[in-house]
Amino acid sequence: xxxxxxxxxxxxxxxxxxxxxxxxxxxxxxxxxxxxxxxxxxxxxxxxxxxxxxxxxxxxxxxxxxxxxxxxxxxxxxxxxxxxxxxxxxxxxxxxxxxxxxxxxxxxxxxxxxxxxxxxxxxxxxxxxxxxxxxxxxxxxxxxxxxxxxxxxxxxxxxxxxxxxxxxxxxxxxxxxxxxxxxxxxxxxxxxxxxxxxxxxxxxxxxxxxxxxxxxxxxxxxxxxxxxxxxxxxxxxxxxxxxxxxxxxxxxxxxxxxxxxxxxxxxxxxxxxxxxxxxxxxxxxxxxxxxx
Amino acid sequence: xxxxxxxxxxxxxxxxxxxxxxxxxxxxxxxxxxxxxxxxxxxxxxxxxxxxxxxxxxxxxxxxxxxxxxxxxxxxxxxxxxxxxxxxxxxxxxxxxxxxxxxxxxxxxxxxxxxxxxxxxxxxxxxxxxxxxxxxxxxxxxxxxxxxxxxxxxxxxxxxxxxxxxxxxxxxxxxxxxxxxxxxxxxxxxxxxxxxxxxxxxxxxxxxxxxxxxxxxxxxxxxxxxxxxxxxxxxxxxxxxxxxxxxxxxxxxxxxxxxxxxxxxxxxxxxxxxxxxxxxxxxxxxxxxxxxxxxxxxxxxxxxxxxxxxxxxxxxxxxxxxxxxxxxxxxxxxxxxxxxxxxxxxxxx
Amino acid sequence: xxxxxxxxxxxxxxxxxxxxxxxxxxxxxxxxxxxxxxxxxxxxxxxxxxxxxxxxxxxxxxxxxxxxxxxxxxxxxxxxxxxxxxxxxxxxxxxxxxxxxxxxxxxxxxxxxxxxxxxxxxxxxxxxxxxxxxxxxxxxxxxxxxxxxxxxxxxxxxxxxxxxxxxxxxxxxxxxxxxxxxxxxxxxxxxxxxxxxxxxxxxxxxxxxxxxxxxxxxxxxxxxxxxxxxxxxxxxxxxxxxxxxxxxxxxxxxxxxxxxxxxxxxxxxxxxxxxxxxxxxxxxxxxxxxxxxxxxxxxxxxxxxxxxxxxxxxxxxxxxxxxxx
Numbered sequence: 001x002x003x004x005x006x007x008x009x010x011x012x013x014x015x016x017x018x019x020x021x022x023x024x025x026x027x028x029x030x031x032x033x034x035x036x037x038x039x040x041x042x043x044x045x046x047x048x049x050x051x052x053x054x055x056x057x058x059x060x061x062x063x064x065x066x067x068x069x070x071x072x073x074x075x076x077x078x079x080x081x082x083x084x085x086x087x088x089x090x091x092x093x094x095x096x097x098x099x100x101x102x103x104x105x106x107x108x109x110x111x112x113x114x115x116x117x118x119x120x121x122x123x124x125x126x127x128x129x130x131x132x133x134x135x136x137x138x139x140x141x142x143x144x145x146x147x148x149x150x151x152x153x154x155x156x157x158x159x160x161x162x163x164x165x166x167x168x169x170x171x172x173x174x175x176x177x178x179x180x181x182x183x184x185x186x187x188x189x190x191x192x193x194x195x196x197x198x199x200x201x202x203x204x205x206x207x208x209x210x211x212x213x214x215x216x217x218x219x220x221x222x223x224x225x226x227x228x229x230x231x232x233x234x235x236x237x238x239x240x241x242x243x244x245x246x247x248x249x250x251x252x253x254x255x256x257x258x259x260x261x262x263x264x265x266x267x268x269x270x271x272x273x274x275x276x277x278x279x280x281x282x283x284x285x286x287x288x289x290x291x292x
Numbered sequence: 293x294x295x296x297x298x299x300x301x302x303x304x305x306x307x308x309x310x311x312x313x314x315x316x317x318x319x320x321x322x323x324x325x326x327x328x329x330x331x332x333x334x335x336x337x338x339x340x341x342x343x344x345x346x347x348x349x350x351x352x353x354x355x356x357x358x359x360x361x362x363x364x365x366x367x368x369x370x371x372x373x374x375x376x377x378x379x380x381x382x383x384x385x386x387x388x389x390x391x392x393x394x395x396x397x398x399x400x401x402x403x404x405x406x407x408x409x410x411x412x413x414x415x416x417x418x419x420x421x422x423x424x425x426x427x428x429x430x431x432x433x434x435x436x437x438x439x440x441x442x443x444x445x446x447x448x449x450x451x452x453x454x455x456x457x458x459x460x461x462x463x464x465x466x467x468x469x470x471x472x473x474x475x476x477x478x479x480x481x482x483x484x485x486x487x488x489x490x491x492x493x494x495x496x497x498x499x500x501x502x503x504x505x506x507x508x509x510x511x512x513x514x515x516x517x518x519x520x521x522x523x524x525x526x527x528x529x530x531x532x533x534x535x536x537x538x539x540x541x542x543x544x545x546x547x548x549x550x551x552x553x554x555x556x557x558x559x560x561x562x563x564x565x566x567x568x569x570x571x572x573x574x575x576x577x578x579x580x581x582x583x584x585x586x587x588x589x590x591x592x593x594x595x596x597x598x599x600x601x602x603x604x605x606x607x608x609x610x611x612x613x614x615x616x617x618x619x620x621x622x623x624x625x626x627x628x629x630x631x632x633x634x635x636x637x638x639x640x641x
Numbered sequence: 642x643x644x645x646x647x648x649x650x651x652x653x654x655x656x657x658x659x660x661x662x663x664x665x666x667x668x669x670x671x672x673x674x675x676x677x678x679x680x681x682x683x684x685x686x687x688x689x690x691x692x693x694x695x696x697x698x699x700x701x702x703x704x705x706x707x708x709x710x711x712x713x714x715x716x717x718x719x720x721x722x723x724x725x726x727x728x729x730x731x732x733x734x735x736x737x738x739x740x741x742x743x744x745x746x747x748x749x750x751x752x753x754x755x756x757x758x759x760x761x762x763x764x765x766x767x768x769x770x771x772x773x774x775x776x777x778x779x780x781x782x783x784x785x786x787x788x789x790x791x792x793x794x795x796x797x798x799x800x801x802x803x804x805x806x807x808x809x810x811x812x813x814x815x816x817x818x819x820x821x822x823x824x825x826x827x828x829x830x831x832x833x834x835x836x837x838x839x840x841x842x843x844x845x846x847x848x849x850x851x852x853x854x855x856x857x858x859x860x861x862x863x864x865x866x867x868x869x870x871x872x873x874x875x876x877x878x879x880x881x882x883x884x885x886x887x888x889x890x891x892x893x894x895x896x897x898x899x900x901x902x903x904x905x906x907x908x909x910x911x912x913x914x915x916x917x918x919x920x921x922x923x924x925x926x927x928x929x930x931x932x933x934x935x936x937x938x939x940x941x942x943x944x945x946x947x948x949x950x951x952x953x954x955x956x957x958x959x960x961x962x963x964x965x966x
Contacts, residue, residue: 016444184397186396190387193409202398449922450687479920480859480860480902480903481898481899481916484902484913506832509904509905512906513909532909537907550833550835551906552836552861552864553865553906554860554863554864568834
């Protein structure tokens with residue numbers, strides 16, 4: 001079969017990853033979002049070093065001042081520098097988002113794989129639990145969990161993880177159901193692969209693009225939920241510079257000092273928007289149906 | 293040579309159908325009691341139209357689905373009740389090649405990983421180096437190049453993918469390969485390449501094949517013995533000379549006459565069957581072919597025919613060949629079994 | 642020489658697809674003539690451009706990245722290549738009809754059979770609903786469907802594959818088109834059903850007087866149905882002539898390879914002849930004759946220079962240097 005060599009370019013290797021990169025490069029907004037998120041991540045590491053003021057540095061001479069050269073985002077009711085507090089809050093919001101969604105993604109994926117692959121009673125149990133969780137509005141579910149566990153950031157992470165898990169479980173289950181019927185899964189069975197190997201080597205990789213997209217989108221949602229909980233006084237406690245908490249503090253002075261609510265609000269807004277835009281871009285780049 | 297490698301007895305494969313009347317379970321009788329043997333070293337062809345159960349039969353033999361009833365005896369081992377752990381060792385003896393070369397290869401794995409899979413699972417090669425060597429060896433055996441190992445399935449044409457599928461089955465050095473329509477998705481010029489490759493590998497590795505296909509000319513080319521299926525049952529089973537020169541069952545005759553001949557000078561009279569294949573959920577009573585059979589008799593509607601031997605290595609499931617049945621002898625002036633050129637008295641009408 | 646006039650002429654047609662990875666020249670200079678009242682077979686493997694040729698003639702490339710970039714399509718002497726969508730729609734279904742390979746997916750699953758045919762009729766003819774329905778029943782009967790009166794009120798899922806293909810044929814022929822293009826109409830069907838459909842098409846051709854373009858990869862079907870044959874490879878016609886020319890006086894090595902590589906019933910051979918290699922990837926199209934890399938007779942000239950057509954007798958053309966006199 002030496003003839004085949006003539007027909008195919010030996011050097012022209014095209015892996016699925018390369019393919020993904022090529023398509024992702026076309027998603028301009030997603031790339032901007034990715035750059036922004038990347039900057040946020042760096043910021044979360046160095047924020048305490050670069051912050052012009054300490055996060056709990058009270059300055060009673062400069063209470064509730066508007067934005068100025070000394071205080072870019074102004075100061076709050078205790079004269080704390082809002083800019084410093086917001087950039088230091090990045091770490092809290094990002095880690096809450098990352099941790100809770102990672103927990104949810106792992107739990108949801110395992111549950112979805114098992115339910116989808118084995119079906120039957122196990123599947124019914126998993127899916128009914130998911131249905132119950134879906135029946136609660138997310139924030140109320142989170143409040144209920146906090147009410148049981150008590151407030152605090154760790155419990156916020158757990159609450160947000162619990163309410164994100166069913167989304168992953170459903171998503172992975174449906175991909176598993178679709179992939180399970182594929183001939184290549186039968187082929188794996190035919191070779192003698194064990195169930196675990198089929199699940200993790202053949203079915204899971206097919207679900208990973210969907211999981212990545214959902215993961216990115218969920219980070220946005222969970223940052224939002226964590227902030228909401230803090231806003232409601234159920235998450236971070238003062239004087240933590242959590243964005244939701246900052247927003248909640250500024251609420252009282254909204255009529256007189258709008259900047260105290262505006263800047264934390266913008267921080268939440270842009271972060272969540274970036275994760276959603278990145279998620280959209282990833283979806284378009286990873287979707288095999290949109291291939292040329 | 294005459295030893296049976298595979299023996300199938302009364303194999304049934306029913307699928308429950310949801311949405312029937314409550315309290316009454318209905319089934320698709322995909323395979324409805326099939327008996328046959330495959331001798332070591334031969335190619336047994338199974339031919340039939342879509343919905344006749346030939347693919348289901350193939351999958352049941354490989355235990356990719358759990359048979360409802362019946363026995364599968366492979367190399368002296370009764371494997372029908374084996375669970376997936378017990379099957380692990382059996383999988384080294386029987387392998388399947390799938391119809392659709394596009395769907396049967398995992399699109400997210402490189403060819404190297406696809407071919408390494410059976411080697412790792414069965415511990416046939418240890419360490420990266422040994423696996424890589426074996427993968428290259430497999431690729432060469434199916435006429436592909438070393439550098440193909442780094443490629444992903446989507447970069448290959450149908451024929452090349454099917455070669456990879458065959459290489460994967462080859463990896464465990466099985467005794468029996470069940471090939472389910474291995475060439476029907478391929479282009480004409482590629483079909484013959486793959487058929488030749490399969491013949492070559494059979495000689496090299498001394499395989500036994502079960503070759504499932506709907507294309508009679510392909511089956512005739514590669515097989516030694518052929519079984520014709522209709523609606524979950526065999527209707528005729530014979531070596532290929534007998535089957536093609538002297539088809540006995542009315543269905544086989546119609547099937548053979550329907551094949552278009554690539555020669556414009558040959559204008560043949562064909563038997564065009566009326567109607568469609570009935571549903572396997574509620575198959576016709578008696579002989580399942582009686583609704584379309586041009587030679588249907590009263591008894592056919594009532595009783596399912598038994599297996600009648602009509603010649604050397606030639607069996608047919610049809611009441612026309614039941615010598616002991618007075619109803620048959622009344623309508624037939626002579627015993628049709630002896631009539632080798634025109635199997636049926638055409639003046640039946 | 643056949644003196645019937647050409648109802649359809651395709652002259653030097655090029656259809657290209659513009660993708661992210663560059664231009665794919667699916668059809669690259671094709672000349673095809675269909676004589677009135679005859680059946681023309683277009684034979685080729687996947688990637689040969691046979692289906693794209695049909696879609697180009699039908700004007701069904703809209704919505705894809707494909708475009709007829711050069712050449713003419715003459716229907717009854719009139720160029721239809723550059724007509725507007727609106728004018729194209731009038732021709733489609735009325736003068737040229739098409740049936741597709743997949744009888745499962747080419748009917749609308751949520752519309753009654755009768756309504757689908759009625760719609761096809763009323764798009765081109767000024768008929769009342771009742772009249773159109775009567776025509777639909779009449780046509781379904783002609784295609785040999787049992788209980789046609791009841792079938793008009795059924796949905797496609799209630800029919801078998803063969804019945805659906807008959808419905809497709811009925812729908813395509815109900816406006817008495819001059820040309821019927823059948824793209825692999827029997828490939829998805831079983832042999833016994835295929836025999837029924839071929840029989841039906843041959844019969845309807847006589848009755849309605851439609852000219853048929855039969856696109857297939859199955860040489861057996863071609864031998865049984867076609868008067869003239871065009872063999873395509875890599876977007877080009879490589880050989881054309883009447884059916885006896887192609888099968889008995891094969892001139893092009895590709896046609897020869899195709900004919901030899903199909904197993905024939907009752908003729909046992911140890912090893913099948915086969916064409917080595919694969920159809921070239923459009924990305925790496927060889928220069929010179931496109932078949933040269935797989936051709937047993939290829940010379941240096943074939944690899945460098947692409948041959949034109951050579952007449953090997955009475956309108957039997959072959960695109961091969963070996964046919965040059």
